[in-house]
Amino acid sequence: MASQFATASGVRSNINPYKILIAGGCYSGLAVAVNLLEKCDTIESPIPVEITIVDERDGFYHVIGSPLALASNSYAEKAWVNFKDIPVLQRPDVRFLHGTVSKVDCENKVATIVEQPDQAQRNEAYDFFVASTGLRRVWPVVPQSSRRKEYLEEARRHIDAVANSTAPVLIVGGGAVGIEMAAELKEVQPNVKVTLAHSRAKLLSAEPLPDNVKDCALDLTEQAGVDVLLNHRLKSQTPVKNENGIEVFEVEFENGHKMIASQVVMAISRSVPSTTYLPEDALTEDRYVNVRPTLQLSSDKVANAESHFAVGDLINWSGIKRCGSAMHQGRYAGLNIHQLMLQDIQGKEPVFNELAEIPPMIGLAVGKNALSYGGEGMKHGKQVMEWFFEDDLGFRIVWDHLRLGGIKA
Known part of the structure; x- marks a missing residue:
């Protein structure tokens, strides 16, 4: 960990910033960052952190908005927000790297990152690592561009x-x-x-x-x-x-x-987990990540598994892959990392949030209508569209849920 000193009782004190490396800056990755920062910012017991978010894109792309982004030029402009334009994460203890994580050395807690556009390699040390790179989806399920300017041109050609x-x-x-x-x-x-x-x-x-x-x-x-x-x-x-x-x-x-x-x-996605940078022992045969209910890696063959988390579509868990589940998992991972920090600093036994089994559920936007299915059965119609998607395929709902515009008191 990042702790410098220990008291006679073994409880840590006087710490350097904890380094958190998040691979993937979409729903689950941003949820980890926002929720962890919110806990670490508490006035009663602030904890210094340095969060680095690595992503192949230069911004947050609203993936569930792709069907509309590839039909409407005006919506395409809205669906991709450069990371530098996300208010809540414009702070000195958060930085974004435009690139990919090519390898994670779990034993030494060092990740190899290939930066864009020059393909330069760098090693990044961390205390906690979060895999949230999701599934690799083909065009036109999602745009293939890595920069907003190129994406807008890609979308425009398709729309025309x-x-x-x-x-x-x-x-x-x-x-x-x-x-x-x-x-x-x-x-x-x-x-x-x-x-x-x-x-x-x-x-x-x-x-x-x-x-x-x-x-x-x-x-x-x-x-x-x-x-x-x-x-x-x-x-x-x-x-x-x-x-x-x-x-x-x-x-x-x-x-x-x-x-x-x-x-x-x-529109046949043939999606595959984006997990090539993780140890083979952490993965299923289909390359999904095995995790505990705490979202920590579950394999006892992976060094420091308790300091490595995975969230979002790439985990081996029940339920249909959904944006809501990804954000929920990201929140739990952020809270659980905070618990490990408290354990390291104060010697407190961590109280983890644990992910439950997720039954099949879905929200589907179909023109002016939508349908939903979950624990309360099926509903459909224009009101369901308003509840689940509003008029922008859920962009405003997600933006506010992740508090990307700022955390309100």
Whole structure:
């Protein structure tokens, strides 16, 4: 730890700042930072910290807003906020590094970071490490750019391409991403014909949800003006020129159905955990991170496992991957790191927050409507949209929940 001295009783006193390294600056990573700072700032017993947040992007990107960010230029501007423009984290004990963590030496508590844009390597020592890099998702599930300026251009090109479509835009994949992408595109560009193709008999087929939820998702998608093709697995897409010399795609499905599409958008995420920097002993076969209910690494083969945390979509835990769960886990990790600091300084036995099993739950935005499913069953309609997403796919809700605009008394 960062402690310098110990009293005769063994209780620490007079400490240097604790160094916390957070890999990933999205929902869970920012939740760790904000909640930890809030606890360490208490007047009664302030604890000095130095927090470093490493991210491939140069800002916070509202991932669940991607379906709208890739349909609306004005929303795209809002969905990505440079880290330097997040008020609550503009303080001398917080810094951001634009780059990636390539390796974590848990025994020596040193991480290797590759910085952008020059790819220079640096070693960063820490007292506590938090893995919150999430899942690596493909385009167009999320933008692939690492800088806001490039992302806006990436989004603009995509939006222009679909807005100028002369034939249907085909969205392939009837999971949550595909449904929301198709519905938002139709909502923002009502003159564009949008078709959603899914390989199974029901939408949301990969999720452990009851059939009435999946049937409701279909109803809401069709109400949004999207044509839905179920049991349509994509076989091929061939670029050709139409009668006006414009490139379109001849699309064929495995059931023999054919169509012409102006754009084919793959909304099948094929997401994989972004965990290559962690020790193999910390990971499952599918490369998710095994954690205790305290969010600390669970493997007894990893050195200093109690000082290493993992939160968000990359952990091996129950429940559907959701923004709300990621922020909740980040909060618990921040509070638990604070408990370990108190143990080190004052000799107090830590009282940890422990993550419970998470049952299947979902919030799905579908045009002007939304559906939710959880412990109270299923609800859907415009009021559900207001509760869960408001009019910006939850950006304001997340911003305020994470207190990114500042912590209010």
